[in-house]
Structures are given as C-alpha cells and as structure tokens.
Amino acid sequence: MGHLLRIEKWAENLDEVTLNRWLKHEGEGLAVGDSLCEMITDKATFEYEMEVAGTLRRAYATDKSVLPIGYAIAFVGEPEEELPEGVEADNARLLAEHQAAARTDLDLKAKLAQTLRGRVRATPAARRVAREGGVALEDVAAWLGEDRPVDDADVRRFLQERTNG
Secondary structure (H helix, E strand, O other), rough: OOEEOOOOOOOOOEEEEEEEEEEEOOOOOOOOOOOEEEEEEOOOOOEEEEEEEEEEEEOOOOOOOOEEEOEEEEEEEOOOOOOOOOHHHHHHHHHHHHHHHHHHHHHHHHHHHHHHHOOOOHHHHHHHHHHHOOOOOHHHHHHHOOOOOOOOOHHHHHHHHHHOO
C-alpha cells in the first residue's frame, strides 16, 4: 500500500516551505530514516526523513518550489503500484489558494503601510495638547513643515500663533 507524503504543519506559524532539493529520485528505493529531500522554512533547513519504506514512485514538486501546507510532495509505494488520481489537481488548487492568500496579505500590508505613511508622527504629549486645543496634528505638522515627530512644544507654538495671527 502506497503513501502520499504531504507538507504538514510542523509549527503554529508555518504556512509554507521551500523544497530546496531532492536527495532521492523517482524509481529509487527508500528505507525508514532515509532523507528524501531538503526543506527550508523561515527558521530552519532540514532533511525530510522517511517514516515508511518503499520506492519513490512520483515526485510532485521540483527543486526550489515554495509549497503550502497540505501539498503532496511525493508518492512512495511498490514499484508496480498505481499512482493515486487527482493529486496534481489537488496540489494545483492548494497552490492557487495559497498564492491568492499571499496576494491578499501583500495588499493588506501595502494598505497598512500607506495608512501609516499618512499618519503624523507625534509624541503622546503632543497628541494630548492637540486634542485639548481642538487642532488636528496634520495641521500642526503642515505648519511645522519639517519631517520629524511633532512634540507638545510645537503644538503650543501652533496654538499661540493661531491665537495671535
């Protein structure tokens, strides 16, 4: 009976791995404890060790592939054993879902960065004085005309000038 080897979630924050390189090739025999391939995560590089024996019937990924959790990397079975059906389609679906989620994540990060770029850098005291004075920190920063955090003295000068001006 053959075994479909899938990328498992070994850590809480693991979403993908890179299959760096195959150490065995299709048609080769595998024993328990043999290293099948080299994997890379954002924290470690390790060799995927076999938990079952058999023949590497099919490798479903190429070297340097970035693969999501659940992706079937290989089928190990008897030399004459039929390959399971639908593995490529399932892998394609998983990969497409993972790539779509990554694009969404990048879009959210870009929106956050844009929001933070538009946000005025100011000390907590400056925020308090601006709130108490009824002024927007954006107005103080524009009046100041310098690329630095606004402090409470800046807000007080702005309020003073607005009162006198």
